[in-house]
Amino acid sequence: MLSKEIRKKFLEFFKSKGHEIVPSDSLVRGTDPTILFTSAGMNQFKEQFLGHNVTYKRAASSQKCLRTADLDKVGETPSHHTFFEMLGNFSFGDYFKKEAILWAWEFMTKVLGIKEEKLLVSVYEDDKESYEIWRNLIKVPEKKIMKFGAKENFWPSNAPKAGPNGPCGPCSEIFYDGGNNNLVEVWNLVFTQFDRKEGGRLDPLPNKNIDTGMGLERVTAVMQGVKTNFETDLFAPIIEELKKYSSKLKTKSLNTIADHIRAVTFAIAGGVAPSNEERGYVIRKLIRRAYLFVKAEKPFLYNIVPKVVEIMKDTYPELLQKREGISLIVKEEEERFRHTLSMAMPNLTEGLKSAKGNVLGGEKIFKLVDTYGLPLEVIENEAGKRKIKLDIAEFNELMEKRKALSRKKSKIADSIFGPGISKKDAPEKVKNIAKNHTATHLLQSALRKVLGEHVHQAGSLVVEDRLRFDFTHMKKMTEREIEKVEAIVNDYIKRGVNIKKVEKPLDEARKEGAIALFGEKYADKVTVVSAGDFSKEVCGGTHVDNTKDIGLFKIRGESSVASGVRRIEAYTAGRARKWMEDNEKKKRETEKSHKRKEKEKHALKQKLKIAEENIGLIIKKAKDIKGVKVIIEEVKNADLGILRSLADRIKEKEKSSFIMLGSKDKGRANLVLGLSEDLVSKGANASDMIKPMAKIVGGSGGGRLDFAQAGGKEPSKLSKVFKIAENIATDIIEGVSK
Numbered sequence: 001m002l003s004k005e006i007r008k009k010f011l012e013f014f015k016s017k018g019h020e021i022v023p024s025d026s027l028v029r030g031t032d033p034t035i036l037f038t039s040a041g042m043n044q045f046k047e048q049f050l051g052h053n054v055t056y057k058r059a060a061s062s063q064k065c066l067r068t069a070d071l072d073k074v075g076e077t078p079s080h081h082t083f084f085e086m087l088g089n090f091s092f093g094d095y096f097k098k099e100a101i102l103w104a105w106e107f108m109t110k111v112l113g114i115k116e117e118k119l120l121v122s123v124y125e126d127d128k129e130s131y132e133i134w135r136n137l138i139k140v141p142e143k144k145i146m147k148f149g150a151k152e153n154f155w156p157s158n159a160p161k162a163g164p165n166g167p168c169g170p171c172s173e174i175f176y177d178g179g180n181n182n183l184v185e186v187w188n189l190v191f192t193q194f195d196r197k198e199g200g201r202l203d204p205l206p207n208k209n210i211d212t213g214m215g216l217e218r219v220t221a222v223m224q225g226v227k228t229n230f231e232t233d234l235f236a237p238i239i240e241e242l243k244k245y246s247s248k249l250k251t252k253s254l255n256t257i258a259d260h261i262r263a264v265t266f267a268i269a270g271g272v273a274p275s276n277e278e279r280g281y282v283i284r285k286l287i288r289r290a291y292l293f294v295k296a297e298k299p300f301l302y303n304i305v306p307k308v309v310e311i312m313k314d315t316y317p318e319l320l321q322k323r324e325g326i327s328l329i330v331k332e333e334e335e336r337f338r339h340t341l342s343m344a345m346p347n348l349t350e351g352l353k354s355a356k357g358n359v360l361g362g363e364k365i366f367k368l369v370d371t372y373g374l375p376l377e378v379i380e381n382e383a384g385k386r387k388i389k390l391d392i393a394e395f396n397e398l399m400e401k402r403k404a405l406s407r408k409k410s411k412i413a414d415s416i417f418g419p420g421i422s423k424k425d426a427p428e429k430v431k432n433i434a435k436n437h438t439a440t441h442l443l444q445s446a447l448r449k450v451l452g453e454h455v456h457q458a459g460s461l462v463v464e465d466r467l468r469f470d471f472t473h474m475k476k477m478t479e480r481e482i483e484k485v486e487a488i489v490n491d492y493i494k495r496g497v498n499i500k501k502v503e504k505p506l507d508e509a510r511k512e513g514a515i516a517l518f519g520e521k522y523a524d525k526v527t528v529v530s531a532g533d534f535s536k537e538v539c540g541g542t543h544v545d546n547t548k549d550i551g552l553f554k555i556r557g558e559s560s561v562a563s564g565v566r567r568i569e570a571y572t573a574g575r576a577r578k579w580m581e582d583n584e585k586k587k588r589e590t591e592k593s594h595k596r597k598e599k600e601k602h603a604l605k606q607k608l609k610i611a612e613e614n615i616g617l618i619i620k621k622a623k624d625i626k627g628v629k630v631i632i633e634e635v636k637n638a639d640l641g642i643l644r645s646l647a648d649r650i651k652e653k654e655k656s657s658f659i660m661l662g663s664k665d666k667g668r669a670n671l672v673l674g675l676s677e678d679l680v681s682k683g684a685n686a687s688d689m690i691k692p693m694a695k696i697v698g699g700s701g702g703g704r705l706d707f708a709q710a711g712g713k714e715p716s717k718l719s720k721v722f723k724i725a726e727n728i729a730t731d732i733i734e735g736v737s738k
């Protein structure tokens with residue numbers, strides 16, 4: 001049976017039992033803000049378990065999940081994953097243990113047809129009710145009902161003692177016996193009946209609930225009769241594809257890479273980009289782990305993305321549109337990592353060679369990690385090959401020290417004295433950095449409001465005169481969106497909200513939904529920086545005291561950094577004002593010069609219009625010598641252009657004509673001379689004729705036989721030129737002279 005048929009059968013079965021089929025919640029930033037990735041089907045129903053917002057009482061789903069807790073087991077066991085799908089049915093104060101157990105059994109044995117003798121079950125040691133149901137209703141032999149403590153059979157595991165607070169309860173599990181002592185836990189039925197409170201108190205919930213979870217990959221392996229999940233139709237094609245790129249990989253490596261690339265594909269589709277923070281760090285780590293198995297010369301993982309999409313597209317069609325973008329992000333991350341490796345590997349080799357007594361000291365490890373950016377696992381890996389041990393304790397100590405130092409430093413001005421900055425300038429600089437830093441927090445909050453919760457920090461730069469913020473978002477922002485974001489941030493600023501800094505345990509900070517750096521080793525207590533109810537981040541940086549200290553926020557540009565990652569560059573306070581003013585000035589100047597040009601164009605048009613109106617008049621005044629119209633006229637305020645076009649127009653109208661137009665314009669004399677064809681054929685040459693006239697007005701001229709122009713600096717000589725022109729006209733028309 002194909003995995004997709006199992007998924008479908010599961011949902012159909014529970015639909016037939018009155019369940020609402022609910023789509024998978026987002027893998028990233030789903031309904032529950034306190035978790036990095038959705039890790040169970042029940043995450044999206046937390047409120048309903050507490051008795052709030054119950055619109056339907058029964059639900060079933062196939063939920064995309066990602067867990068990193070078992071990262072070390074992935075690839076090592078047949079059935080552990082980072083990304084997996086969880087089939088689940090839920091009851092919110094409706095049916096309870098009996099139905100949950102009966103239906104689970106019915107689905108396993110009747111719908112899927114798994115043989116009863118292959119199944120075993122477990123119950124929580126104090127849960128007599130479940131034991132009775134299995135024993136008396138289902139008739140499972142006693143020896144096949146195992147009893148375990150809260151670590152095994154409470155969900156979340158060991159919740160009474162260890163927490164977390166919130167809905168929890170005893171559970172009962174169904175196992176498949178694959179032979180050779182190979183028991184696979186396939187289905188977990190949780191009887192969510194308590195609300196754990198601080199100190200381990202278990203308050204009964206107003207309603208008794210059901211939360212079940214069955215790993216699709218595991219049940220598929222059972223149904224397809226294969227020993228590991230990696231041989232099912234969910235993984236096998238991915239592994240085949242991988243073999244094309246590396247023929248020497250061991251099965252365990254292939255399985256791990258296949259697992260990781262699925263997780264990476266789904267997380268990026270959900271809007272996460274590789275980074276050093278939170279979710280982005282998980283993805284970065286998975287890509288790096290996968291990449292390291294192959295030690296490839298060039299990026300290869302990205303080639304596998306389309307295969308993952310092909311397998312999953314029917315269930316998750318959104319993958320199809322994002323396929324190319326995901327590939328690109330993976331490729332870029334691989335390239336970046338390859339670069340880091342190639343830069344740092346020689347140092348690692350050198351370092352390992354210098355290891356004393358086969359132990360690499362913490363200081364050396366620290367330098368490789370801190371200065372060269374090498375992931376610890378690469379160092380562990382290479383050291384392992386050479387049988388060299390690492391002094392991890394010392395390394396951790398140094399890391400702690402450095403973090404404590406940088407936390408402390410970021411609070412005082414000294415740490416940001418760059419070259420050339422005197423102590424006198426420093427306080428101003430610190431203030432400006434604080435403005436830009438707080439503005440970055442506000443910007444992130446505004447972006448999430450306008451674009452959606454998928455927006456996630458992928459990088460950021462805060463310096464004295466500007467800020468830069470990279471974030472995950474698939475599309476170019478529209479003008480409207482940019483304006484909105486800017487307006488929201490400025491509104492936060494105007495509201496004049498005090499920036500609060502509270503020290504608290506990281507766990508608590510996360511639970512409150514504070515954005516924290518993932519993979520960072522924090523001290524016991526972290527500082528949570530918050531501004532009203534709109535921003536809350538774990539942050540050791542320098543901030544302003546009140547949002548109004550930022551003064552003004554201006555986005556100067558939005559651009560693309562990588563596929564799926566956008567960048568905003570912005571200014572605050574005085575710099576923002578200056579930028580605005582500069583912009584205004586530029587705008588005014590362009591407007592002005594535009595206006596001037598418009599004006600000139602308009603004036604020209606006016607002049608032409610007036611001149612053209614005069615054509616009739618000019619022609620009327622013409623002297624007729626033997627049928628040839630002799631036109632010699634001064635045109636007011638006309639430049640050469642106007643004179644030329646006038647002469648042309650007259651020539652069009654008067655087929656036999658001698659046209660001499662002149663003007664006094666801006667202290668200069670302009671002249672044009674046009675001759676009709678008949679005069680030219682008699683030997684007249686306009687270009688030759690105009691040259692002496694040009695001399696008279698103190699300039700030069702020339703042209704063709706039928707048309708010539710001239711200009712000079714003595715406009716007062718125009719009438720003299722006109723007299724000469726009249727004589728020339730008479731001469732050529734009467735054939736005396738040329």
Ligand code: SER
Nearest residue numbers: 040042188211212213
């Ligand atoms: N929440 C339980 C689990 O994750 C059952 O869905 O195992």
